[in-house]
Amino acid sequence: MDFYKHLNDNAEYLFSDAVDHVMVVAISIGIALVLGCALGVLAHRSPRVRPMILAVTSTMLTIPSLALFAIFIPLLGLGTPPAVTALVLYALLPIVRNTVVGLGTVDQNVLRAARGMGMGPWRRFARIELPLAWPVVLTGVRVSTQVVVGIAAIAALVNGPGLGNEIFRGLRSLGSPFALNFVLGGTLAIVVVALLFDTVFILLRRLTTARGIR
Amino acid sequence: MTATDQIAGPGASQAAATTAEPMIRLEELTKSYRGQKKPAVDRVTMDMPRGEIIVLVGPSGCGKTTTMELINRLIEPTSGRIHLDGEDVTTADPDTLRRRIGYVIQQIGLFPHFTVGENIATVPKLLGWDKARIGNRVDELLDLVGLDPAVFAKRYPKELSGGQRQRIGVARALAADPPVMLMDEPFGAIDPITRERLQNEFLRLQQQVKKTIVFVTHDIDEAIKLGDRIAILGEQSRIAQYDTPANILSNPASTYVEDFIGSGASLKRLNLSLVGDVALDTGAATARIDGTAAEARDTLESSGRSALLLLDGQGRPQRWVDARDLDRADGDLRRAGEPVSALVDTGATLSYALNEMLTSNAGVALVVDGSGAFQGLLDFETVMVTTRSIQRDSSDFYRAAKAVTD
Missing domain, CATH: 3.10.580.10 (CBS-domain)
Structure with a gap:
C-alpha cells in the first residue's frame, strides 16, 4: 500500500518531528503548570482577582490559534519561542480553573485542624492543600496537554518544531501524489503522541496521588 | 525549644499541677469584628484550674467557640490578655503556641491523605522528634484510645468508623502531651449510643492524662456529665455563671441560667449524686x-x-x-x-x-x-x-416528681 510505503520511507523524519513535537508540548505544559498553579492559588486565595484571572485565561482560548502564533512574531521572531509562548497561553485555562476548583474542594475543617495544631502557612500549603487538590490539578494538566498536542501542529506556521511540518509539507504540495500521505502521516503521528501523553498521565496520577484519597 | 521540651516531658504537667496558679487565665478578653457594633466576645475574664474539664456552654451564636479559639489564637483578640501556665502568650508566636495546645473539632479534620499513624505524628514531627520516639508515641496513644496499633496505624481515615475517627482525633491532639486541650463539640456529630460510650471513655482517659481541657458544647446535659466546672455563657460570651455542675443545678445565678438548664434540673442533679x-x-x-x-x-x-x-x-x-x-x-x-x-x-x-x-x-x-x-x-x-435537700425551689421539686411519674 502506498501510505504504508510512505511511512516506511519517511520514518526517520516522522520520528524526529514527533520527538520535537513531544518536546515543545512538554516544555509548554511544564511552564503552564508552574504559571497556572501560581495563578490558580492566587485566584483561590483572593476572591477579588479570581474573576479577572479566569476571564483573561479563558479569553486566551478564544483567540484563533493562527492569529495567536502570528502575534508573537514581531516580539519573538520565528521558531520555538513564539510557538511555546502561544502554547503556554492555551494551556493555562484548564490548569488555572482546575487548581481553583481543586483547592476549593479541600475540606475547610482539615485546614482548620492543621492550623490549630500549629502548622505554618507554607507547610499547610505544601503538605495539606496541594496534595489534596493535586488529582484535580492533574486532570486540568491532562486536558491542557490534549488541547496543546493538537494546536502545536499550527506552530509549524511560525517555523516552530513538530509534526505540523509534515502536515504543512503536504498542504503546500497539494495536487502532487504524495500530498495526502504527508498530511495523513503527520496527523496519525499527532494522534499517537496524544495517546502517549495520556498514558503518561494515567501513570502519573497513580504515582502522585496519596493512597488515602485514591 | 525549651518550652516545648518542658511540656513534652512525661509527668511535667502533673508536677506543675500541684501549684495553685490557674493553667489558663483570660483577662478582659475581647473580640470585635469590623462592621459589627457589638463585640462577638465581650471582656471575658476567667481562670481555668489545672487538670480540670472546663465546659463552655451556651446557645448557638453566643460566642463560645470564638472564646475557645481566642485561647490558641486561631482568632486574634482585639484586646485583653491570655495567660497560659503563668506565661503571657497574647503576643507569642501563634504556631509555637498551638503546638502546646491540643485541638479537637467536631468534624475532626483528619488528614485524609495521611495514615492514622502519620495523623497522630503531626505535632511531634513539627516539634522535630526523632523517628523512634514518634513511633513509640503513636503506638502508646493508639493503645490509650483503645485501638490496636498493629491494625490501625497504617489505615487511612476513610477506612475508619465515625467513633474510631473521633478517637484518632483525640489521640492526635494528645500526641505531644500538651498540658491543655481545646475541644469544640467533639461528640456533636456522633450517634447518641456511640456518643455516650465516647463520653465515658473520655472521662476515663482524663483520669489518666489529667489535662486542663476547655470543652465547648451547646448541650447542657453533656456539660453536666463531663464538666468539673461549667461556664454558662450568654450573648457576647458574657459569663452568666461559672461554677461546679452541682452548684449551678442547685443555685442557678439567674433566670437565664435556670432557663438554660431547663425544667429537669432536679433530675439532672440526680446524675451528679452517687447511690x-x-x-x-x-x-x-x-x-x-x-x-x-x-x-x-x-x-x-x-x-x-x-x-x-x-x-x-x-x-x-x-x-x-x-x-x-x-x-x-x-x-x-x-x-x-x-x-x-x-x-x-x-x-x-x-x-x-x-x-x-x-x-x-x-x-x-x-x-x-x-x-x-x-x-x-x-x-x-x-x-x-435527696432531691429536696439539694433543691431550694420546691416548685422545681414537684415538677421533677411529676416528670418521674409519667
Whole structure:
C-alpha cells in the first residue's frame, strides 16, 4: 500500500518531528503548570482577582490559534519561542480553573485542624492543600496537554518544531501524489503522541496521588 | 525549644499541677469584628484550674467557640490578655503556641491523605522528634484510645468508623502531651449510643492524662456529665455563671441560667449524686437462702416489714419473699417468692437507680457493693429527700416528681 510505503520511507523524519513535537508540548505544559498553579492559588486565595484571572485565561482560548502564533512574531521572531509562548497561553485555562476548583474542594475543617495544631502557612500549603487538590490539578494538566498536542501542529506556521511540518509539507504540495500521505502521516503521528501523553498521565496520577484519597 | 521540651516531658504537667496558679487565665478578653457594633466576645475574664474539664456552654451564636479559639489564637483578640501556665502568650508566636495546645473539632479534620499513624505524628514531627520516639508515641496513644496499633496505624481515615475517627482525633491532639486541650463539640456529630460510650471513655482517659481541657458544647446535659466546672455563657460570651455542675443545678445565678438548664434540673442533679453518697435503708429484713422457712418467718415477723430479702452465702441478694410465700415454701426457700430486680452498685448515679426502680416492680432498689454483697435499700422517698435537700425551689421539686411519674 502506498501510505504504508510512505511511512516506511519517511520514518526517520516522522520520528524526529514527533520527538520535537513531544518536546515543545512538554516544555509548554511544564511552564503552564508552574504559571497556572501560581495563578490558580492566587485566584483561590483572593476572591477579588479570581474573576479577572479566569476571564483573561479563558479569553486566551478564544483567540484563533493562527492569529495567536502570528502575534508573537514581531516580539519573538520565528521558531520555538513564539510557538511555546502561544502554547503556554492555551494551556493555562484548564490548569488555572482546575487548581481553583481543586483547592476549593479541600475540606475547610482539615485546614482548620492543621492550623490549630500549629502548622505554618507554607507547610499547610505544601503538605495539606496541594496534595489534596493535586488529582484535580492533574486532570486540568491532562486536558491542557490534549488541547496543546493538537494546536502545536499550527506552530509549524511560525517555523516552530513538530509534526505540523509534515502536515504543512503536504498542504503546500497539494495536487502532487504524495500530498495526502504527508498530511495523513503527520496527523496519525499527532494522534499517537496524544495517546502517549495520556498514558503518561494515567501513570502519573497513580504515582502522585496519596493512597488515602485514591 | 525549651518550652516545648518542658511540656513534652512525661509527668511535667502533673508536677506543675500541684501549684495553685490557674493553667489558663483570660483577662478582659475581647473580640470585635469590623462592621459589627457589638463585640462577638465581650471582656471575658476567667481562670481555668489545672487538670480540670472546663465546659463552655451556651446557645448557638453566643460566642463560645470564638472564646475557645481566642485561647490558641486561631482568632486574634482585639484586646485583653491570655495567660497560659503563668506565661503571657497574647503576643507569642501563634504556631509555637498551638503546638502546646491540643485541638479537637467536631468534624475532626483528619488528614485524609495521611495514615492514622502519620495523623497522630503531626505535632511531634513539627516539634522535630526523632523517628523512634514518634513511633513509640503513636503506638502508646493508639493503645490509650483503645485501638490496636498493629491494625490501625497504617489505615487511612476513610477506612475508619465515625467513633474510631473521633478517637484518632483525640489521640492526635494528645500526641505531644500538651498540658491543655481545646475541644469544640467533639461528640456533636456522633450517634447518641456511640456518643455516650465516647463520653465515658473520655472521662476515663482524663483520669489518666489529667489535662486542663476547655470543652465547648451547646448541650447542657453533656456539660453536666463531663464538666468539673461549667461556664454558662450568654450573648457576647458574657459569663452568666461559672461554677461546679452541682452548684449551678442547685443555685442557678439567674433566670437565664435556670432557663438554660431547663425544667429537669432536679433530675439532672440526680446524675451528679452517687447511690453510695445517700443514706440507705439498712434495716431490711434479710435471711440466708439456704436457711429454713421457719427462721425466715421469725426474722420477718420481728422486723415488722412486709417482705424479706433472701441472700446467698456471699451476702448477694437472691429473692424477695413475703409471709404468704414463706407459708407455701415447704422448707425450700430457693423457689419461694420472686427473684430480685433493680440491683444497683454503690458507684451508680441516683438517676440510674431511679430508672432501675421504675422498671422493676419492687419500687425499691437493692444497693450492692463491688462484689455484689447487699448494702441496703434505696426507695423513692430517699431519692426525693435527696432531691429536696439539694433543691431550694420546691416548685422545681414537684415538677421533677411529676416528670418521674409519667
